Amino acid sequence: MHLLAVGTAPSVFAGGSNVIALIVLLLEFGMLRQALRRDQIRLYAAQSAALSVLAITVAAARNLPDLYALAFCSAAIKVVAVPLVVRRLLRDTGDEIAGSGGLSVASSVLVAIVVAAFGFFAVGTLPIRSPVLPITALAIAFAVVLVAFVLMINRRDVVSQAIGFFSLENGVSLAALVVAAGMPLIFEVVFLFDLLVAVVVFGLLIRVHHGRAESLSTSELTSLRG
Amino acid sequence: MTASLPIPLIQTLQVATVGLGAPLVSGVISRIEARLQGRRGPRVLQPYYDLAKLVRKEALAPEGASPVFLLAPLVACACYLTVPLLIPVLTTYGLPLGYMGDILGGGFILSLASFVVAVAALETGSPYAQLGASRAKTFAAITEPVVLFVVFTVALVTGTDLPYVLAATVRSSAGQLVRPAHLLAAAALFMVILYETGRIPVETHTGTNEFGMIEEARPFEHSGPYFALLKWGSMMKQLILYVILVNVFVAPWGLSATAKPGDVVLAIVTLLAKAAGIGVVVAVIDNSFAKLRLFKITEFVAGAFLLAVLGVFTLYLGGG
Numbered sequence: 001m002h003l004l005a006v007g008t009a010p011s012v013f014a015g016g017s018n019v020i021a022l023i024v025l026l027l028e029f030g031m032l033r034q035a036l037r038r039d040q041i042r043l044y045a046a047q048s049a050a051l052s053v054l055a056i057t058v059a060a061a062r063n064l065p066d067l068y069a070l071a072f073c074s075a076a077i078k079v080v081a082v083p084l085v086v087r088r089l090l091r092d093t094g095d096e097i098a099g100s101g102g103l104s105v106a107s108s109v110l111v112a113i114v115v116a117a118f119g120f121f122a123v124g125t126l127p128i129r130s131p132v133l134p135i136t137a138l139a140i141a142f143a144v145v146l147v148a149f150v151l152m153i154n155r156r157d158v159v160s161q162a163i164g165f166f167s168l169e170n171g172v173s174l175a176a177l178v179v180a181a182g183m184p185l186i187f188e189v190v191f192l193f194d195l196l197v198a199v200v201v202f203g204l205l206i207r208v209h210h211g212r213a214e215s216l217s218t219s220e221l222t223s224l225r226g
Numbered sequence: 227m228t229a230s231l232p233i234p235l236i237q238t239l240q241v242a243t244v245g246l247g248a249p250l251v252s253g254v255i256s257r258i259e260a261r262l263q264g265r266r267g268p269r270v271l272q273p274y275y276d277l278a279k280l281v282r283k284e285a286l287a288p289e290g291a292s293p294v295f296l297l298a299p300l301v302a303c304a305c306y307l308t309v310p311l312l313i314p315v316l317t318t319y320g321l322p323l324g325y326m327g328d329i330l331g332g333g334f335i336l337s338l339a340s341f342v343v344a345v346a347a348l349e350t351g352s353p354y355a356q357l358g359a360s361r362a363k364t365f366a367a368i369t370e371p372v373v374l375f376v377v378f379t380v381a382l383v384t385g386t387d388l389p390y391v392l393a394a395t396v397r398s399s400a401g402q403l404v405r406p407a408h409l410l411a412a413a414a415l416f417m418v419i420l421y422e423t424g425r426i427p428v429e430t431h432t433g434t435n436e437f438g439m440i441e442e443a444r445p446f447e448h449s450g451p452y453f454a455l456l457k458w459g460s461m462m463k464q465l466i467l468y469v470i471l472v473n474v475f476v477a478p479w480g481l482s483a484t485a486k487p488g489d490v491v492l493a494i495v496t497l498l499a500k501a502a503g504i505g506v507v508v509a510v511i512d513n514s515f516a517k518l519r520l521f522k523i524t525e526f527v528a529g530a531f532l533l534a535v536l537g538v539f540t541l542y543l544g545g546g
Contacts, residue, residue, distance in 0.1 A: 009399060009401035009402040009405050010401060010405055011401055012400050012401050012404055014401075015401055015404040015405040015406065016404050018405075018406045018540065019404060019406045019409060022406050022410070022536065022540065025536070026532075026533075026536075029529075029532055033525065033529070105525045105528070106524040106525050106527075106528040109525075109528040109529070109531075109532055110528065110531075113531075113532055113535055116536075116539075117535075117539060120539045120542075120543060121542075121543075124542070124543045135543070136406075136540055136543045139543050140540075
């Protein structure tokens with residue numbers, strides 16, 4: 001980890017792409033705070049859109065035409081398809097307000113800041129250099145993953161946990177964009193289809209759980225403990 | 227061809243711009259707000275008439291209040307008139323008295339003003355004024371860390387904590403303007419300003435909802451010229467904070483680089499226009515969000531804190 005010399009700013013491309021990566025992280029924090037499921041889904045769509053914008057920026061600046069295709073596929077799946085499916089699932093269940101977490105909103109944000117700081121500095125010490133994006137974006141990607149964990153641990157309802165999992169995948173995609181932007185397109189698309197499998201599994205879980213317990217809260221599941 | 231203005235005069239003009247322009251900016255904001263709500267709204271100059279009317283009225287003090295009660299508005303106004311000496315209001319170059327204090331120094335003077343007003347509110351014995359004072363101090367304690375982290379960001383970016391230097395750094399290249407640390411610090415500062423000026427989502431500054439009041443409740447017992455001073459003070463505080471946001475962080479352009487009268491006058495006009503621009507944003511926010519419940523304000527502040535902390539983090543990673 002080294003402290004940047006005073007007064008030297010990163011280039012406009014580095015600064016701009018870091019800003020987009022930070023927007024992804026801030027939207028993750030937004031999901032952590034958000035009390036309405038509908039808005040959580042909206043934030044997830046916005047986060048995925050920000051990721052696609054970042055991919056397009058990298059594609060344009062670093063001359064990697066594959067990434068255009070990736071950005072398009074990921075936008076089609078994560079901005080349009082996944083939110084649509086989850087919203088369809090929610091329409092049947094009827095209740096709007098997500099289960100409140102174990103912690104209050106302000107405390108969970110503070111906990112997430114600490115966890116994100118751990119991610120930031122853990123990655124900052126690694127000697128990784130990426131040819132396409134500044135290393136800060138990788139650190140931010142780890143912070144996104146860790147905050148998504150906090151979201152999934154803190155929330156006590158199935159839909160929030162599913163959204164947490166999907167946004168965790170966004171964090172992983174961001175990391176992939178930093179360290180492996182030149183990866184063959186086929187791998188990237190395979191990861192996207194992985195996400196679709198997760199959506200099917202979570203969709204099923206939401207359906208079955210709501211059918212049995214008449215609620216989306218996971219507190220019903222504690223009775224399963226032996 | 228034109229002679230330069232003497233530097234002390236420019237220094238005085240900085241104070242005069244803030245002092246005399248503040249009611250105008252408040253008037254513009256309430257006008258825009260009214261238009262956004264479909265009302266005709268008051269005249270832009272209405273705050274001046276309000277102040278003039280209050281000055282002509284009788285001043286009363288509650289029974290048993292000590293001289294502190296009447297002294298507080300004077301001290302607060304003196305504080306608000308001192309801060310414009312420290313920040314780049316009109317010029318890109320530092321004026322002689324501009325180096326009396328850094329950003330923290332300016333912050334201390336603003337806190338002193340808010341402290342004496344709170345003490346005066348406690349003097350009154352009126353429950354509403356005391357409620358406002360205690361709330362203002364409670365929430366000031368939780369917004370303080372945000373301000374500190376913004377100052378840390380500035381210090382890490384520039385190596386100093388002088389507002390003039392940060393403004394010059396931001397002007398120096400486009401990379402400085404889009405660097406994440408700078409944007410995050412500016413956003414965090416904007417959220418603090420919404421809190422400090424008593425705007426939605428923290429507080430409504432119109433209406434008479436006593437239970438939600440923080441800043442607005444404190445001068446309840448003041449009257450006449452003293453009340454006028456307090457109102458003028460809060461308008462000045464608003465303009466000072468806008469100046470810090472706009473001339474140090476967001477858009478430090480349009481400042482005068484010389485001491486020529488034309489440039490200085492242009493800088494005054496640009497400054498008031500930029501402040502009105504911030505006012506438009508604030509008025510739009512005022513009209514599109516609901517007021518937060520009192521205990522939700524911590525969530526708002528936690529959001530601002532998040533932005534400021536992330537700014538420092540990205541700087542330490544070398545990418546900010």
